[in-house]
Amino acid sequence: MPYTASSVFLKSLAAAGITHAFVNWGSDHPALLEDLQRQRTESEHRGQTLPRIVTCPNEMVALSAAQGYAQATGRPAAVIIHVDVGTQALAGAIHNVDRARVPVLIYAGASPFSSLRELKGSRNEWIMWMQDVPDQSSIVRQYMRHTAQINSGRTVTQVVNRALQIAMSEPKGPVYLWARREVMEEELPDSFYLSLPITPRPPLAVSPSGLSAIDVTALSNAFISAINPLIITGHLGRNQDAVASLVTLSTLLALPIYCACPSTVNVPFSHPYLYGITYLTPTPDTERYKAHLENADVILVIDCDIPWLPLRFAPKADARIFILDGGDPFKTTVTMGMWDFSLHPGVEMVCRADAELALGQVLDSVKSSLGSMSAEVMREVSETVKGRQFSASLQHKEWIQALDEAEVVGSPATGQTQITVPQAMAAVREVTESYTPSETTGVRSLSTLVLNEAISNYPFVWEHIRPEKSGSFFTSGGSSLGWSLAAAIGSTLGIRTSEDGSPGSGGYDLTVNVVGDGSYLFGVPTSAFWIARRYETPFLTIVLNNGGWKSPKLSMLGVHPSGHGSRSFSGEQLSVGFRFDQDNDTAVIRECPDYSQVAVAATGGWAWGKRVGVHKEAGLESALQELKATLKEAVRIVVEEKRCAVVDIVLDAL
Missing domain, CATH: 3.40.50.970 (Thiamin diphosphate (ThDP)-binding fold, Pyr/PP domains)
Incomplete structure (x- = not known):
């Protein structure tokens, strides 16, 4: 059986590290189905297919499954869906993978562009006229990090690798590829297919960046001199290695932490300086958060989409505020509202920086500053930190006690x-x-x-x-x-x-x-x-x-x-x-x-x-x-x- 552009597409996915494809097949996928069966028949991968296929009777379910896969592993999966209607059926899952910055490669076929058998894959079903929309990728473009059309089997690998490079670079997120049926049916020489690499090697993403020396000094000095500091985060834990850096810095200076609208574990629940978790709804926990936020003199907002609600509460005007985000500190994919945070009069710094690297830099700077202080200044800082250690630990214990009481069956x-x-x-x-x-x-x-x-x-x-x-x-x-x-x-x-x-x-x-x-x-x-x-x-x-x-x-x-x-x-x-x-x-x-x-x-x-x-x-x-x-x-x-x-x-x- 001849190799096709679909053969190259599937092999390119596997070579880029994609292990699973969550699929919902349609009339645009004959060549993909044919090549998957070729893989099974020829035992190219010991009876398995690469990628492994997960049949999903619903497109939103398929994309949500791919999201769960990526969240648990840190690795992207593929989703294969059917023309414009399957793209639309991805529904709200498109919003979720975008907002959660989850890398996933979405591929959809498209109606053939020929109708008289000029090429293999020409239109042969009535639906192919109905599904040929003017701009298929526009259905999801505003949620994508990248969209591209595959125009030839000979460039499939480059298109796939570029898409995955973008998906895996901050801000991570979904990418969308599409191709006409004739393109995916294109036959290619055996030598071309066999020349493609077999060993998985994910394309290189952009390396994470840290803070400038000036910003490191400013933030570390602010923490050292702070009386009522506060760290706010929502999704720092998406980089699991950043959690240890946050805990170490918090422990060193007794810096209280609040998790605002969290989407993952940012700090262990037992950490003595974790003040609480809030989704900013009108609850007693949010009132506690409001009090701490309005009392804070130095605030670090790190990897957090919604740190406060300007309509209800915000930091005091003279608070010193530092904003760090690994990919999009200005939240440029939201048309209004998110600017309020960066436009607060107390904001001194807005940086695009990886949390793990940035916190490591600040930690080293703080240690260096503490080591070079005079005995008198060091004594003052130590007394301030010890006072916070006591008060922050007490706040944490009182919070846990209240949670324990809520679990008791009421009389x-x-x-x-x-x-x-x-x-x-x-x-x-x-x-x-x-x-x-x-x-x-x-x-x-x-x-x-x-x-x-x-x-x-x-x-x-x-x-x-x-x-x-x-x-x-x-x-x-x-x-x-x-x-x-x-x-x-x-x-x-x-x-x-x-x-x-x-x-x-x-x-x-x-x-x-x-x-x-x-x-x-x-x-x-x-x-x-x-x-x-x-x-x-x-x-x-x-x-x-x-x-x-x-x-x-x-x-x-x-x-x-x-x-x-x-x-x-x-x-x-x-x-x-x-x-x-x-x-x-x-x-x-x-x-x-x-x-x-x-x-x-x-x-x-x-x-x-x-x-x-x-x-x-x-x-x-x-x-x-x-x-x-x-x-x-x-x-x-x-x-x-x-x-x-x-x-x-x-x-x-x-």
Whole structure:
């Protein structure tokens, strides 16, 4: 069989380090399908294909899976979709990979440009006239780091390598390639195909940059002289090596840290100078953050997209503010609003710099300055730092104490009638930490990767799972819902795959996906769980079931706190609820869709699921006991039986 441009495309992906392609095939992909079967038939890769193919019955699920793969491994995956309609069907996942700066290569075919068999691949189906849009890549261009058309099989490798260079350079993100069907059918000499490299060698990305000497001195001196310093970060932990640098600098000078709208672990939860986590919503935690922000005299905003809300609060006018970002400190892909941070009157420095390098430079500078100080000045600095050590540690302990108290079951006098999110997450934490595997699993202590798509309950999941390890906890990094089910598939594939694509031992024994009921439905569960069954990627899903979309209701109350909507008696009346019969008080636990059984049905009975909550025959204490027992069984099923499990936890309704 002759080699084609599609043969070269697939080989170029593999040679660039792409191990997996999440695909949704269409009429633009005959040559790709043909070459994949050639690989299998000729045993070019011992019966496997390169890249390995993951069939995805939904395009948004495919891209979300690729995102999860990249988040867990740091390596890009490919997504192959169908012409303009498949490009559109990527939907909100495009937003997420852009905002989260996740490298992924997206390829779409396009309608043939010939119609009378002038070339192989000419139009032979009626849809090919319907799908030939004037500018296909414009559908996603504003979210892409790079778009390009493949015009010849002889230049495919260069096009792929350039795209991946851009995707892997800061600010990292998605790239989009496309080609007409005739181009991908182009036949090429055997010698051309065989001359392409076999050993994976990812294209070189732009090297990370540090701070200038002047900026290093300015920032280190500011920290040394500060009375109430504050570090704010949101996604510094995407470079896991930067976490240690942040902790070391924070420990040296007792610098408090707040995580604002975090998308990954930026600092271990037990770090004594971690003040808290906020998504800037009107909560007591945000009020604490507001007080610290307004009191700070030196503020470092490092790898953080939204450090404060100008409408509600901001640093004081004379605060000294330093902004560092590894790729896009001015947030140039957002048309308005983000400028407020860099235009604050106290901003002294805005730098594009890698967090690991920059913090290392500042740490060295601080140590050098401390070593050259006079005894009197050193004594003053030491006293200031010791005072902060005491106060910051106390703040951290008080925060943890408040979190512990939130996990305690309320007495009847408190009015608690349902399981709360803090209690549910405490149960997840307790069960995973105390898991005792059987002798047959080979697992001695459980290492857990957590995906958080709880949306209105984002902060509670962070605060009560309490992640310690960098790279062990992720959100989508964007605002489009439906990411986590597929991301669990991609991350599970990723952590068990070596860089060369061969099976690896993996860094985690269990993937836990915590998702709201609304986001669960957005995630196309029938498609996601089918993929999980097909490719044996077991994970545990915790559905936080509050009976609908809480976030739109909170947004309404934020603008109309005492309006008509504030007096609605149910989520259903407000049109944000999912429960079928609000008046039925005899079987409250069965009033909404049975989310766990959706997974069971989609996998032909392979997945396991159960709903837990307070109902007519189970009070609060009984429901909590049942929850822990259910979680233990769910973890056992995922870890030992290698099947998906879904635990649907019924919370207070909207």
